[in-house]
Amino acid sequence: MTCRYCKRSHNYRPDDLIQIFGDMDTDDLARRMKCEQGHTGLMSVESFSPTGKEAVGLRIRRLVAIKIQRIPIWRED
Ligand SMILES: [Zn+2]
Known part of the structure; x- marks a missing residue:
């Protein structure tokens, strides 16, 4: 990406x-992904399967955790 x-x-x-x-396909993914600087709609997504040689030294970002944000919603009573 x-x-x-x-x-x-x-x-x-x-x-x-x-x-x-x-x-989802790569086009949808490109629309949904956000870069770390917050840019949306600017991602270019390419899928590939690295061969043995390409996989050597290839840095892959692994998912560590999915943090769920708790957003309070208020209402006057
Ligand atoms: Zn960016």
Whole structure:
């Protein structure tokens, strides 16, 4: 995944992405993903299966946890 603005790329495993976004194609994923600088709609997504040689030294971002944000909603009584 590359942010076209920051020109930064990260590699992800599809099973990690499916856990977050569900099974969707790369175009939908590009629209949903946000870069770390907050850019949306600027991601370019490319899928590939690294061969043995390519996999050596390939840095992959693994999903560590999914944090669920608790957002309070108030109402006057
Ligand atoms: Zn960016």
